[in-house]
Amino acid sequence: MNTTELVWFKSSYSGTGGDNCVEVAVRPETVLVRDSKDVRRQPLSVSPAAWADFLGHTAR
Template sequence: MSTIDEPHWFKSSYSGSEGDNCVEVAVRPEAVRIRDSKDKRFRPLVVTPTAWAAFTALAAGSSLDG
């Protein structure tokens, strides 16, 4: 049974369709959690919303193809 306090995870649109490189993110006002969707044994990485915004802005401005 889920509660309102549980994070809502969604898979990155850049995750591989073959089941590889799958990253899930849960955004909350107080923190952003990032985890590997294939191995949920490990605690997610937790960053501030400000840090996440800076990371995604930088990633959007860079070439992911090399």
């Protein structure tokens, strides 16, 4: 998977320091999550339904 062609979004909960960020890229079939400090590592891949469930639990 070529993750350099994806559009990554920084988490709104990440600090302003720029070095402790969670980034997310959304594709129709999967949601990718990575640590901005280690972009060479394979990102976590979850289904859109699992990502929606996760967001639903964090918003409470």
